[in-house]
């Protein structure tokens with residue numbers, strides 16, 4: 001049987017937006033905000049763009065949509081290093097929300113293939129992270145609600161420090177290399193090593 005059908009553990013569900021893709025940069029741009037300026041004044045710990053921009057959820061997603069939006073998100077610094085390091089221990093599976101505009105999932109697959117090439121074997125574009133299998137699995141995500149949904153069913157997790165979550169003090173006081181290094185270190189300790197090879 002081909003190796004691709006063999007399930008390896010532990011698994012790492014690696015988030016895209018806010019961990020590997022710079023969704024915030026693209027969202028700021030389409031809403032006419034300077035992404036660099038806005039991150040400096042972003043209310044620490046506030047996840048929602050709506051509050052920060054003073055707009056409704058409908059107004060937010062009315063512009064964050066379409067193939068080009070999702071396809072052109074910049075890659076976050078540290079993403080390749082994170083993926084390569086995690087892959088030494090985990091079967092990495094990219095997991096990301098596909099919005100309902102009909103283009104998001106395809107654009108995200110194309111995005112992954114551009115930056116991660118043929119090495120990307122697995123990606124799950126889903127509707128809720130509470131549906132992921134928690135057995136022998138670690139989730140890395142920048143959103144507390146996703147972390148909660150996964151830990152409540154028994155999964156291990158690491159909240160990726162960003163200014164919009166509760167780890168904002170780390171995000172503020174560290175550069176991307178330090179943040180990525182910390183996340184890799186925590187991931188290496190989180191679960192026993194790879195099996196099933």
Ligand SMILES: [Mg+2]
Pocket residue numbers: 015016017018019141142143
């Ligand atoms: Mg995210």
